[in-house]
Amino acid sequence: MxxxxxxxxxxxxxxxxxxxxxxxxxxxxxxxxxxxxxxxxxxxxxxxxxxxxxxxxxxxxxxxxxxxxRDLPPLPRHAAVRHSREHRERGESRGALAAELTELGYELRSDNTVGPGRPPEHVAEILGVAPGTDSVIVRGRHMKVIPSEGRGEVPVQIATSYIPRVIADGTPIAEDDSGVGGISSRLAELGYGQREIEERITVRPPTEEESRLLEMADDQRVYDITHIGWTADDRPVKVTTYVMPTHQWDLRYRYPVDPTDG
CATH class of the missing domain: 1.10.10.10 (Winged helix-like DNA-binding domain superfamily/Winged helix DNA-binding domain)
Structure with a gap:
């Protein structure tokens, strides 16, 4: 050999x-x-x-x-179903990930920042807002999982959501606790229910800051996901960027195809 x-x-x-x-x-x-x-x-x-x-x-x-x-096995991420209202509100959870982790016997801890901010240019272009002004509410989350054995916290993703201020100002979306189901449920209540989800995924090395926050080795990689929520009238109302260690996630996609095929 x-x-x-x-x-x-x-x-x-x-x-x-x-x-x-x-x-x-x-x-x-x-x-x-x-x-x-x-x-x-x-x-x-x-x-x-x-x-x-x-x-x-x-x-x-x-x-x-x-x-x-590693303390935590790869986490399944069922992208096609995790953003339904029923899924993200199970057990009074504050969003899809919290609901999923509870089912797996884990606990979610999230360090959050919320407030007006300037979106990156590609996010501003998607949302149709100005990139050079505080045109969005930014919800930043450094998310960690506590395994059932309680061996400490495992960082699993950095998620940053951008919602136009014309929608979010004066609502729970702009508050620390957005309520059961998270910002997607609040958008639905405000008349901006998301009917279509788009995700753009790349794989890249983490930045120095991402590597530190996610406790990654130099030769590991992250998924960089741009998640876009579209309303029934084809309006983008939310963009979330996810930075996730590739070794920590099992991405799964299942969706219907044209019933006339085959």
Whole structure:
């Protein structure tokens, strides 16, 4: 077996051991020299294999302590259904993510900022507002998950929503607590119910600030999602940008197709 094949095989063995629970979520792996002895390879091969799994997001390194399995498995994100009113208001939740995490047995903690602000140019263009003035209400959220075992907080996404002030001013959308169902439910109550959702997705390296907030390694990547809510009369009333570690999310899309096809 070649050296390249060998370290990939070791990475796969460790990956399987995480999947079957041999190495528990949040638990520490054996030392590299011990793993090497167990698997009959040298430490350099083990080190290279573990670096692959750190880049994947399966493992994390604590300097001076060792290598650990990530506390949280990838979270499913069912994009086609998560923004229905029934979905986002389940259990009096404040939005889709909070409802989803409760079902999974997790708790959401969010550091929020709310207030008037200037939208990025691409957001201003979508919403048809001025980019150089405080033309939108900006709702910034640094969102973390507390696993059911209570091992601490895991940062999972940075979400920033932009709503035109002509819609949001003087409403709960501009307040810290927007109420059950979040801003999408408030928009519906104001007569701006979203009938169509568009998401534009790219993958890129995180910025230095994003890397710090999301606790990411240098060679990991984020999903950069621009989420647009359109009303029945084709008016964009909300843009949310999501920055999400790719290793932490399982994006799922299911939607109807033309019933005349086939």
């Amino acid at each position: 070649s050296a390249a094949s060998q370290y990939r095989e070791i990475a796969n063995i460790v990956r399987i051991r995480v999947q079957d629970g041999t190495y528990a979520r949040g638990g520490q792996l054996p030392r590299e020299e011990d793993l090497a002895a167990q698997l009959g390879v040298n430490r350099v091969t083990v080190n290279r294999a573990l670096k692959v799994l750190v880049a994947e997001g399966l493992l994390r390194v604590h300097r001076g302590k060792g290598t650990f399995v």
